[in-house]
Amino acid sequence: MKTITRQKPYEEILQQLIFGNRLFIFGCGTCATVLETGGIEQVLELKEKLQESGFLVTGWTVIPTACDEMTSASAKENESAIQGANGILVMSCALGVQRLNLYLNKPVLPVLDTLFIGLEEHPGYFMEACAQCGQCILGYTAGICPVTACHKGLLNGPCGGTNKGKCEVDQDRDCAFTLIYNKLKEQDRLDLMKHYHPPKNAQVLPRPRIKILEKKEVEQWV
Amino acid sequence: MGMKFKQRLDSGEFVVTAEIAPPKGTDLEQMFHHIELLKDKVDALNVTDHQSSVMRYPSLGGCIAVEERGGEPILQMTCRDRNQIALQSDLLLAYSKGIQNVLCLTGDAMTVGDHKEAMGIFELDSVQLLHTIDLLEDKKDLGGNELSGEVTFCKGAIVTPEADPWEPQAIKFEKKVDAGAEFFQTQAIYDLDNFARFMDYARQFPVKVLAGIVLLTSARMAKYMTENVPGIFVPQDLIDELSSAPKGGALNKGIEIAGRMIAALKNDSICDGVHIMAINREEVVPDILDAAGI
Numbered sequence: 001m002k003t004i005t006r007q008k009p010y011e012e013i014l015q016q017l018i019f020g021n022r023l024f025i026f027g028c029g030t031c032a033t034v035l036e037t038g039g040i041e042q043v044l045e046l047k048e049k050l051q052e053s054g055f056l057v058t059g060w061t062v063i064p065t066a067c068d069e070m071t072s073a074s075a076k077e078n079e080s081a082i083q084g085a086n087g088i089l090v091m092s093c094a095l096g097v098q099r100l101n102l103y104l105n106k107p108v109l110p111v112l113d114t115l116f117i118g119l120e121e122h123p124g125y126f127m128e129a130c131a132q133c134g135q136c137i138l139g140y141t142a143g144i145c146p147v148t149a150c151h152k153g154l155l156n157g158p159c160g161g162t163n164k165g166k167c168e169v170d171q172d173r174d175c176a177f178t179l180i181y182n183k184l185k186e187q188d189r190l191d192l193m194k195h196y197h198p199p200k201n202a203q204v205l206p207r208p209r210i211k212i213l214e215k216k217e218v219e220q221w222v
Numbered sequence: 223m224g225m226k227f228k229q230r231l232d233s234g235e236f237v238v239t240a241e242i243a244p245p246k247g248t249d250l251e252q253m254f255h256h257i258e259l260l261k262d263k264v265d266a267l268n269v270t271d272h273q274s275s276v277m278r279y280p281s282l283g284g285c286i287a288v289e290e291r292g293g294e295p296i297l298q299m300t301c302r303d304r305n306q307i308a309l310q311s312d313l314l315l316a317y318s319k320g321i322q323n324v325l326c327l328t329g330d331a332m333t334v335g336d337h338k339e340a341m342g343i344f345e346l347d348s349v350q351l352l353h354t355i356d357l358l359e360d361k362k363d364l365g366g367n368e369l370s371g372e373v374t375f376c377k378g379a380i381v382t383p384e385a386d387p388w389e390p391q392a393i394k395f396e397k398k399v400d401a402g403a404e405f406f407q408t409q410a411i412y413d414l415d416n417f418a419r420f421m422d423y424a425r426q427f428p429v430k431v432l433a434g435i436v437l438l439t440s441a442r443m444a445k446y447m448t449e450n451v452p453g454i455f456v457p458q459d460l461i462d463e464l465s466s467a468p469k470g471g472a473l474n475k476g477i478e479i480a481g482r483m484i485a486a487l488k489n490d491s492i493c494d495g496v497h498i499m500a501i502n503r504e505e506v507v508p509d510i511l512d513a514a515g516i
Contacts, residue, residue: 151331157347157391194393196401199346200345202345
């Protein structure tokens with residue numbers, strides 16, 4: 001599972017930098033490195049580009065996993081370079097941005113846009129596999145999620161745009177319901193496709209969604 | 223034609239519907255003209271619902287105009303633009319304005335239309351929308367609350383007889399039947415043998431089927447449709463027939479083909495009626511009916 005990110009256009013990155021010209025850059029050694037959006041190479045590229053644009057980069061680091069609690073240690077290690085910066089640029093998904101924002105009382109700015117949570121089906125091919133709807137129906141759909149695999153997120157079968165097993169919206173993408181049908185047929189479970197799915201509950205956990213682990217001593221991280 | 227659409231369906235007589243598209247804006251004259259032209263020539267008039275995801279004057283507004291002018295509207299309702307509350311309240315408004323027929327559709331993808339960055343809602347799908355109408359008829363809403371007054375609709379849905387693959391489409395068709403669909407208007411059909419095979423299947427179910435007739439206006443259009451539009455197959459001999467039309471005569475040839483198909487469907491009792499879609503050429507629907515001998 002990876003968080004899929006894409007670098008913002010450089011102009012848009014610059015538009016955020018209205019508070020000063022001294023910057024610290026964080027990359028992420030996990031998803032953003034695999035996706036080549038926030039690994040060492042991309043951090044150094046951005047550093048150079050910013051320097052060419054007249055910014056001073058006080059330091060940079062690539063955190064092993066920007067979204068986890070070890071990020072606070074990495075922020076501490078780089079304390080003096082961070083002190084010297086007016087703003088922090090983060091080349092990770094929005095989770096890493098928000099994690100750093102817990103520890104730093106300076107503008108923390110995203111360099112990347114977070115697109116989706118993807119499953120690497122085969123090397124270099126990521127597909128959105130879960131929309132976190134809170135009501136999993138994979139048991140009825142041969143393990144293929146129509147909420148994410150169907151463009152419209154339909155539950156009860158294909159729309160009229162299904163075209164020779166492909167999706168009307170993109171001829172390179174399979175119609176979710178052709179995939180589901182074929183796999184259920186292969187497993188001799190086609191009856192499941194006839195199951196009527198009522199409308200989903202859009203308020204399983206009303207936003208903002210939180211989860212608190214009870215009866216468990218949660219270590220103090222900060 | 224006097225008889226209400228539902229009664230006409232139940233009578234077993236050959237039913238003819240056509241469709242009109244509301245304008246992009248508030249200049250309603252052409253829509254009114256199409257309503258006046260067609261309201262007494264067909265059993266009911268579909269009013270499209272932001273067809274192809276293009277924002278327009280609403281289907282509901284068009285249906286009210288049909289009703290006010292003494293025609294019988296079929297409200298096309300897609301799931302693309304409205305959540306549960308909006309869909310249900312539009313149905314209540316429709317009923318209160320005398321609109322008694324609803325065609326339940328999923329709706330096109332937002333990306334094909336003219337608001338490419340807008341959110342496609344699809345909170346309900348077409349099967350769930352049919353169930354929702356059933357619920358309203360039982361004086362309940364989707365929240366489980368009681369409703370005052372009454373609501374009844376003649377419920378319709380669509381089916382694509384040429385869908386490839388067919389089996390998932392058939393499963394959805396049967397879900398729509400189970401959800402209370404009383405009539406189906408099909409995606410455009412051009413191959414009568416294929417369609418007759420579909421009807422052999424559809425006849426097992428207690429529903430009425432109106433074959434979709436989309437007017438072909440040129441060989442180029444026919445070729446484009448068969449190559450690009452999902453679920454549409456135009457046999458080569460029809461494309462050739464359109465090509466062979468004299469210069470400027472393709473539209474008349476298309477009218478002749480549509481009329482011939484309708485006559486064959488009617489005379490051979492292949493299905494229960496037709497739904498004529500003369501997209502942007504609504505004014506020739508009477509000519510198509512003449513060509514069909516209706």
